[in-house]
Amino acid sequence: MKLQEMLNIKYPLIQGGMAHIATGKFAAAVSNSGGLGVIGSGGFTAKELRDEIETCLKLTDKPFGINILLLHREIEEISDIVCEYGIKILTTGAGNPGKYIDKWKAHNIKIFPVISSKALAIRMEKLGVDGVIAEGQEAGGHIGELGTIVLVNEVANSLSIPVIAAGGIASGKQLLAVEALGAVGAQIGTCLLPAIECPIHDDYKEKIINAKSSQVTVIGRINGLPVRLLKNEMTRKYIECEKNGAELQELEQMTLGALRRAVKDGDMINGSIMCGQVVGEVNLRRKLVDILDGIYSEYLNAKEKLCAKQN
Template sequence: MFETRLCSMLGIKYPMIQGGMAWIADGNLAAAVSNAGGIGIIAAGTAPVDYVRAEIKKAKALTDKPFGVNIMLLSENAEDIAKLVCEEEIKVITTGAGNPGKYMDMWKANNIKVIPVVASTALAKRMERAGADAIIAEGCEAGGHIGELTTMALLPQVVDSVSIPVIGAGGIGDERGLAAAFMLGAEGVQVGTRFLVSDECTVHENYKEKIINAKDIDSVVTGRSTGHPVRVLRNQLSRKYQILEKENSDKEELEKMGIGALRKAAREGDVVNGSIMAGQIAGLVSKKQSCKEIIEEMFLGAKDIIKALSI
């Protein structure tokens, strides 16, 4: 039922990509997701090249399965990391925050599958023309940097606008969301927030507890006034940020508040003054599991749902 073009393209059992969560998606998590049958992703974010290289080496030591790297194209290290993935013979990369066109020929020459994250049909079409192998259509339910359209509205429109495989993302955290994405035309899904509480995720325990204890209304979007909206869980930092936005505070002052805030929460465990990026499905996440348990539970459950609908 779930043997889509994405599976054959990437050599995976389950058409699931793990979200590229900066300072969270490391070699340990990527290897665990790949070993469980999906595609694990190491997030480069704004990290230095040596950090990304070390995480790639770690993943290689933990799995013989394919895994990928997420490159944030606005990072000052993007060009060096774009070359690094070629040197390390990475099989797939996902991209965000920019246009990967300038690196496409180099990546293609190194047999790397390129899967950009998009928030509109216009960008999806542009990425297909640029040579993307697949597209991740991410709705605003997702954690971290987001667009405006919801997954339910965006996903089928992107599916209709391109001929390459489309992966649904944003608000997918259980078997129902997975089944819905496939009903909307997706050939795979990207999951981030659910993996935050996986046994193999090395994010700080305080961060995991915030996800586990989250309610449906606990995520908010900050940064709309700066043009860089980000979905996070409510805390002292987000409340202060929203107050300053209502007061039309200087954009530079607001952006300074975000510098290092995710790392503070994810690695140091400061969930009061740090940025707790998470999707709206955080309220659905109620238990810690292994990556294998998460993936199998979602796909087996979705299979049952779709079979029941086919009767």
Template sequence: MTNKITELFKIKYPVIQGGMIWVSGYKLAAAVSNAGGLGLIGAGSMYPEVLREHIQKCKKATSKPFGVNVPMLYPDIEKIIEIIVEEGVKIVFTSAGNPKTYTSFLKEKGITVVHVVSSVKFALKSEAAGVDAVVCEGFEAGGHNGREETTTFTLIPMVKEQLKIPVIAAGGVGTGRGMLAAMVLGADAVQIGSRFAATEESSAHSNFKKTIIDVKDGDTQLTLKELAPVRLVKNNFYNQIQELYQQNPTLEEIKDLLGRARAKKGMFEGDLDNGELEIGQVAGLIHKIKPAKEVLDEIVAEFNTVKALIASI
């Protein structure tokens, strides 16, 4: 499966694991990279020195390429970038910010840069900023999302039509069939988050992993658009948000309800009532917690089987 993305990252399969907060530690990143994909450490939920520790452990756990996902809206961003350079990380995915901010600096250090976008407009801005590829994340995705609510399978062909650099599809992809569909529409690779969140190597709490495999269609909703759109499982905290919206709240009132560390409380500590549980719509297709290698192998096998089946029609 050689294409622009496998050559860019020096990986076997065009499958990238999402750099999810509180979920994507070095164990998951190393497992995915060892299996032939590209593993990402999620820096968004790590203090700088914790990130350094994860990078160092990942380098010991795999000889394969891996990267770091950096949401630019988080504090300590300058220190995080400094550590990435110091530790010799070769691949960085940036998100939730202006791609111009660090792209030139990182590329001068010999780092491959990918930026996450949710619209054609920001995809074009990212290409102009000099990134090597873009991740186009649709409305189906878990975690922070675009306000436009454009679906992945609408977004991919529109971006592909406009850009010359490689396009990675994210949001709603968790199977080989989904991967093939995304690539038929123009994607050069897929980025998968939710399916890897429910793996043995994921650092998510066991309560959250069980919730993922219990989620059905309609059990998640995109909300908190006034702050940063996020897709949440409908739990007690989600219900509190909806009740607050009935009161036409101010931005400060929404921030007060969100408080601090809601995502940590839910996904990392396992508080299923009061925590923020971020997951994508594709969770309805996840039925079992498995090793990351097994998940990746199944995705690739299904991709190849369905591709061959379609070719024979």
């Protein structure tokens, strides 16, 4: 089944549920532009999430979803909220959604866990989810170990439910590539950061627009919590502390509130400037509708050219 038909959207593109970025207003703008907007529960209290949902409902009549962090301290209330508001699409991360599957299914909610391995994908299918988002380590933020090409191929070959690719996708050619691996669409994030409608600080947008892919690094590998982001003074100090055997508590203090500082305050020195490896291809401020339409138009053109070469 095509993702557009499954979710009733124009383009097979899902917006990542980026903490502090994926607000109700932003999700509505993505949905109004033809993709699936997603409100990220990370960074919001349960009460604040209610407000974001209310905002989204006022701004769009198109489908939108919620990204649920299963380690959220108010997860039980958040689970109730999505049912109360009749949310029909959930993406999940940071935990196992098994405890909530039956409840969400009883409310006709489609569930798409973000996974980073074939084994986890198989477990999710057995739980009865509607599809999985296979996120490769090229992605921004918290990452796994496998690259997108390897992961998507393994997962698509192992499941009978739809697979959505994520990590390193910002163009139509990349969308076509993951389709060839068996994906029905893509979750995107980094390429949306410079969007006019994106609520991040202008200094964050400028960093993204001017960044090269070689300026992206990963912190947290040593403690098993890898995060991909742009290099700055904070990442330099963090990596130095990691090499010197710093305690986990000390490292956590260095990143506490760092994403919010980057997103809201424009702290490009000690903030966490999360983005994926594809950042080097993201160099224009555009409206969301132009970004999404551009990706899909390039995808169609690339597919046509590729098919023509085979004839």
